Amino acid sequence: MTGGAGEAVIAGIGRTTFSRKSGRSTLGLAAEACRAAIADAGIATAEIDGLVTFAVNDAPRSMEVAYALGLDGTRCNLDLFGGGYNAPMAVSLAVTMVSTGQAQAVLVYRSLNGRSGMRFGTGSGASSVGGVLQYGRPNGYMVPGQWFALWARRHMERYGTTEEDLGHVALLSRRHAMANDHALIRDPLTMSDYLASRAINLPFRLFDCALEADGAVALLVTTQERARDLAQPPVHMLASQTFMGAGGYNDAWPDMTEMYSAQLAGPLWAQAGLGPGDVQLACLYDCFTYTALCTAEDFGFCDKGDSGSFFGSGRATYGGDVVINPHGGLLCEGYIHGFNHHFEAILQLRGQAERRQVTAARAALVSGGGPGYGSAVVYGTDA
Amino acid sequence: MMDSPYDVPNDPLSAPFWAALQRGRIALQYSPAAGRWQFPPLECCRFTGAALEWREIDGRGQVYSYIVQVRPVTPDFVGLCPYVIALIEPDGASGVRLPARLIGIEPEAVRIGLSVRLATAPDPAGDRRALVARPL
Numbered sequence: 001m002t003g004g005a006g007e008a009v010i011a012g013i014g015r016t017t018f019s020r021k022s023g024r025s026t027l028g029l030a031a032e033a034c035r036a037a038i039a040d041a042g043i044a045t046a047e048i049d050g051l052v053t054f055a056v057n058d059a060p061r062s063m064e065v066a067y068a069l070g071l072d073g074t075r076c077n078l079d080l081f082g083g084g085y086n087a088p089m090a091v092s093l094a095v096t097m098v099s100t101g102q103a104q105a106v107l108v109y110r111s112l113n114g115r116s117g118m119r120f121g122t123g124s125g126a127s128s129v130g131g132v133l134q135y136g137r138p139n140g141y142m143v144p145g146q147w148f149a150l151w152a153r154r155h156m157e158r159y160g161t162t163e164e165d166l167g168h169v170a171l172l173s174r175r176h177a178m179a180n181d182h183a184l185i186r187d188p189l190t191m192s193d194y195l196a197s198r199a200i201n202l203p204f205r206l207f208d209c210a211l212e213a214d215g216a217v218a219l220l221v222t223t224q225e226r227a228r229d230l231a232q233p234p235v236h237m238l239a240s241q242t243f244m245g246a247g248g249y250n251d252a253w254p255d256m257t258e259m260y261s262a263q264l265a266g267p268l269w270a271q272a273g274l275g276p277g278d279v280q281l282a283c284l285y286d287c288f289t290y291t292a293l294c295t296a297e298d299f300g301f302c303d304k305g306d307s308g309s310f311f312g313s314g315r316a317t318y319g320g321d322v323v324i325n326p327h328g329g330l331l332c333e334g335y336i337h338g339f340n341h342h343f344e345a346i347l348q349l350r351g352q353a354e355r356r357q358v359t360a361a362r363a364a365l366v367s368g369g370g371p372g373y374g375s376a377v378v379y380g381t382d383a
Numbered sequence: 384m385m386d387s388p389y390d391v392p393n394d395p396l397s398a399p400f401w402a403a404l405q406r407g408r409i410a411l412q413y414s415p416a417a418g419r420w421q422f423p424p425l426e427c428c429r430f431t432g433a434a435l436e437w438r439e440i441d442g443r444g445q446v447y448s449y450i451v452q453v454r455p456v457t458p459d460f461v462g463l464c465p466y467v468i469a470l471i472e473p474d475g476a477s478g479v480r481l482p483a484r485l486i487g488i489e490p491e492a493v494r495i496g497l498s499v500r501l502a503t504a505p506d507p508a509g510d511r512r513a514l515v516a517r518p519l
Binding site: 129 | 392394397400422423447448449450451452453454455456457459460463465468470478479480481482483484490495506507511512513514515
C-alpha cells in the first residue's frame, strides 16, 4: 500500500524460541525478537525510528523496548491495547507510518509470557471484574473459550457442524506442526485422541484451544526504496481491513454463525484485487478450532456451513485449494497472540519455509481476532 | 461481603441491575425515545442519547446458545461442574441476551430455542444472587 512517501514493505522478521516457561522478562523477549528482525533485514539498529505493539497490560510499552534496543529517540511509537484482533492492524499501522513519511523503519512486535505469566483462559486474577465481564462472573462465565464455544454451538445447530468437524482443524494443525521445529507441540494426533482430550466447556475440549506460550515475534517495516539494499526479498501489503462489531459486547452479536470476517472479507479482497482462489496460503486466527472453521467460510475459502468438510477432506492443506496455517497455527506452534501468523506468512512468501514450503506462494491472507471484531491483511510477493 | 470469592464492582452503571437481582428481580434499561431495550447498562440510550428507564421483566425467554462447563474457570465453581451456561433472549426485550446458569435440566437435554424462565438463585458462595434460568 502506498502513501505520500512511497510504498512500505516488510523487510525483516524475527522471533524468540517459544516455550511454556521462558523464565525471562517480556522486555527481554521483545528486544531479542526485535534484534532478530533487524539482523534478518540487515539494517542498522540506529535506523529504527518507530515501534508498534499491542498488549493487555502483560508486556512493556514500546518506549521501554526502544530503550532496550539502544534507541534514544524514535519518531513514532504506538501502543495498542487489546488482543489478537490488533495483530494485522498493528502491521498495517506501521506500513501507514512509513508510507506517509512519519518514520523510515518501524518494528512491529508482540511479546508475552502467555503461559507462565498472565493467562487468558484461567480467569486468574479476575476475582473482581468490571465492564461487561461483571455480568457473567457470578456464573463463572468470563473467558474467551466460553464466548467462542457459544458461537460454535449456534453454527452446529444451524449447519449440522459436528464435534468431529472441530477436530478436523485440530488434526490438520497438528499434521502441519509436525514439519515445524519451532512448534511447541508436534506429536501425532488422531480423531480419537482429539475426542478423548479433556473437556473444557463443551463443545470445546483441550485441543480446541490455542496453545498458550511464552515468546515474542517482530516484523520490520521500511520503505521499498530502502529495502532494495537490504538482505531479504521485500514482502508487500496488498490490503488491510478492520471491523469492530458489537461494540465490544459479543453476546449481543446478531448472528453468531458469522464473525467479523463476514464483514471485512469483501472490502479486503476488493482492495487486494484478489479473491480467495488467488492466495496459496492463509494464516487464519485459530485461538480456537471454531474460529478457523467460521472464518474460512467468511473469507470465502469454502461455502457457508461447509468448513468441516473443507478442513477434513484435504482442501485446506498441501495439494488442496489453499494451505491453512502451514506452521501449525496458534493451536500447535503457540499462541503469540496471532503475531506468529505474520512471521509464517512472510517466511512462506520469501520461499524460506523449507520442508513445509507452500509451492509457488505468491500471496497470503493473515487474519486476527474474533468473534465480533478483528482485522486482516493480504501480503504478496509483488506490489 | 468480605468472604465473597468475587466482588461486584463499584459501578454506577450496573448498580441498579445488581440491586434488583438481590431482591430477586430482573431489571433492564429501556429507551422510550428509541423504543428499544439495552444491555449492558449505560448512562443514556446508545441510539438517541435520551434518558433511560429501568423496567423489570417477567423472565420468560429462550435459549439462544449454550455451553456445558466441565472444567471451572475459577475454583469457586468446582462443585457446580458440569453445569450449563446459556445466553437467554428475554421475551419482549428484543436485542438483549443475558448470560445465565441453566438449572433443572440435564446438560444432554438442553437445546437451542428451549423456553425458559429467568430467575435468581444464590451464587456458589451463597452470599449473592446470580441469574439462573429453568425450563418452562
